[in-house]
Amino acid sequence: MRRKDYIAGTALLLALSVAGCGSNVPGATTESSEAGQSTEAATEESSDITQAEATDDSDAEDEAPSEEQEPEQLDALDGVFKIAYKTEQVKYEGSKKFADPSLDDSNGVLLDGQYVALLMDEQYADAFPKLYETISSKASDKINNVGDVAKEAKEQAVSDYEEAIDNGYGFMGHYYYKENMRISRADNTVLSIVNSFDEFYGGFHNLYNELGCTYDTQTGAELKLDEIVKCSEEELDKILADELHATEVDENQFMGLEDSLAHYKYNPDTSNNDDYEKSQFPYNWYLGGDGLHFIFNPYELTSYAFGASDVVIGYDEYEGIIDEKFVPDTDGGYINAEHTFVAEEGNGDATEGINISFVKDGEYQENYTPAKAIILTLDGKSATIEKKCNVTYDFADYYYVHRKDGTTLIYLILPEDDDCYDLLVFDITDGTPKAVISGTYRKNAEELDNGFKAYKAFTDPEKEYEEQMGDTEIDAADIQSDSSEDAGDSEEAADYKG
Template identity: 30%
Template sequence: MKKIWLAVMASALLASAGCQNAGKAQEKDSAAQNASETGSAEKDTAGESSAAEENESKKDAEPCYPYHITSKNTGDWKYSKNEEALLVASKYNLLGADVYVNPDTGRADEVKPEILAAVDKINGDTEKISKNFVKDNAAEAEEMRAQHAQDDLFNSFENENIVKPVRADSGCLTVVRENYSFLGGAHGFSETTAYTFDAATGKRLKLADIVKDTENIPEILAAEVPKQNENADGLFDQDGKMSDGEKLSDRIREMMKGDGYEGENDTAYLNWYADRDGLQFVFNQYDIGPYAAGKFYVKLKAEDYPELIDTRFFEVPEQYIEELEEGKTYSIGGADLKVSFQYDPSDGSSYIETLRVDYAGKQATYQPYSYRESIYHLHTKDGDYLYCNDFTENDWQSLSSLKLSKTEEMKFYQETAGVYDAVMIDPEAMILGGRTELLSSMQMERSYRAGKDGRLEPNDKYFALKPWEDFQLTLKQDIELDVLESLETEKSHRETVKKGTKISFIRTDDKSITDCRTDDGRIVRFHVNGDVWPHIVEDKYPIEELLDNTIFAG
């Protein structure tokens, strides 16, 4: 057996998307469809018919589009001369459009080609930006390094592109790319680029596709910039003019010629995107103010501008998830909410020692001791909750949940799953992950919903296993195992599986069962006692004597 110390578990978790109850409805529909196809005599056909009708009714009442967006930390472009010090580096992540494969049934729907085309467009732009940054700046970086050969003051040129889905449902696919670059000067530069696609057609939307009349948009935005941005204080006079004398509304009108499409004109372009309940406008550094002022943000909620904004794109769901920022005050449930971090002073302030929640005059704290936190607000029909995702050593992640209450004591609960690179959108279908140690260490994931108390409740019995590409185990001796007729029925018979058979991973209950597929297509079930080392398989075989190529994290 190979025992390998793994610093980072590979993760590319699927993101939750779609309408409310999407995950559960898909699973029930899938099971009902399979039962109808197989015509199993042992099933209650009347019950199947009733369940199928109920699910069809749900689908009519709650139209949904069951696709999910994945985020993969893909790679980088680098340039070094003669293998010396790094001169230019550009990192980026790519997106994928996928569906959640139900580990209980093995079923999944296909992704519409329109969505695949939209994702390909975003990925193509991201890769082009990253590659061209290295190509365009290699010579200048080499020259600057030569100038500082004696004083060692040269810092390599850097570029990073973080692409993050904001919305992925039946109405829109919205993605924001945050680009940071450093070219050896006094400071770096950050820029936001946004994409909003119509999920039905795959068409990249222009502002005029969502705003009924764009004529007054410059004046509306010019009036809202100082209202919604504290960093705009003193930058514009009472007539709305900037320091160079140009009216802010005129600058915005000029920017609208690009309409959010980079490269269409030589000036800055108007950056906007459709989020859950309205339009978010982003003004990058230098767009309407000096570098030191930073970016400016303006939100126009669809409900506040019903005569202006096409509300068809903004049917706010009964339940939703939104990511929050540390240190910012939010109004939730009629009370103020603020999440703040306290860092460990003994560790150079790099680790979060205490996370504190202030809500409705009450407090709750816990000690994550993590180097990063993601904070999510879940609004459900049963209440409002916070999910805090801890990033700890070896990039291990886990959630802590908290029910927000104005009257009762608030308490954090540690969950067993983490967000990883998932996009949290639907409280009824959150695709979350963890790590299993049965047969080998690997990533696993399954769909969860928020329970009435905010605690995670699984939608599925099993976890889908996410091993490394082409990772297989090989039997070192013959063994008698349960062979399943299908993943859904779990009916089985005992059968001898021969030495030399290669097996691939399918799913696990993360307790004692791991189901695998043999190289001849059989679904075999391993019963594993993971409470002892070495693990014992089928109450008889030490794992090191039974399987070759197992990998366990230290």
């Protein structure tokens, strides 16, 4: 299925209200529903507010950081941002029952939901007043209005469940909708974030999408791609096509790629989007520590089986392509926040890039698979950390941390069902992964309104993950590498602990 046949669910529409990243997302058409209409209305209102703020601020001078702030904190933006989550589970409370209980794969659980919002600490309001205003406004809207979105999702799940009962066919549940967010770059120039959405409302498979959004740190305005890139759309499409073809694993993976890319525009005209041949779409992009990233979600350029593509154009890879204003000073280190699939050992392609897998320690339980070891593979070379943990999700977050001294670390985060997570650290400085240290931590959560909990965002490459997050270690583990060396007392472990 290609873009012309792609009908997105509610995820990208909700993404717009979360991130305020424009209204022209590729493929973001949806069946008419009260949920879709209410979300679109909220999006348009939020977009109008953002555009008005950007217009008002266009002639304003950049705000200087407050003298009360430490320069080191402002350089790394350590502690400036928080990410708030709300989770809920909807169970069937009606009176209808399946005549054949085996038709209910959900056991009465209709929907798991997770919603997310970005926050900015109030103590930095004076240092970044315009950005604080933008982020706070969007967070307030999300936290106050998420109940309406969740209500519509619940009503749809109940309706589908009862329809399955009435018609005597199976309910392929339970449904789920999970938002996540990661900060890909945060400095005195830009704040760039990536929202991810994983949803399932029946059918053969889930739908996974990501949406990038970048703000000017000083003005609070959302940046447009043609403010970052200094070349024509045709030149950019040629670069993207070359990069994508270099990654293809099948000659049919990107059939008609050049024609598909021609639909992308810096400032698309959406008046003809009902006709695919005349349709135009915005580029989906964000800034990371390593360069300018372009996201192409499943079905946008190729089939679902090939997954999504994240193309990165390095800041110094193509001369003159990226405006120098947005090229960061990487001598001080940086963090790339990533999201990856976690496969069982032996599954998936582990010959290129970073791959994460686990060694099973028992059969799948209701919400997790018990594991006894985690394996990180980099370009075919592996390191193993032996630690009992529960792999609760198919995807996990990790941080690609480049430090001032040239050290490169991977912080892998495996969430548990409660407010705990497993942290596993690997050193990949020389291209060969080495196990460093691991532990289980309880998140330092801040209770907010409407059931949200806020957690610090990891943005400082010079601080250990749990140190910056303020989390509490509740369990440590011995480290075993592939060479059977005990890294628990190794030089790498000692360096990690400072």
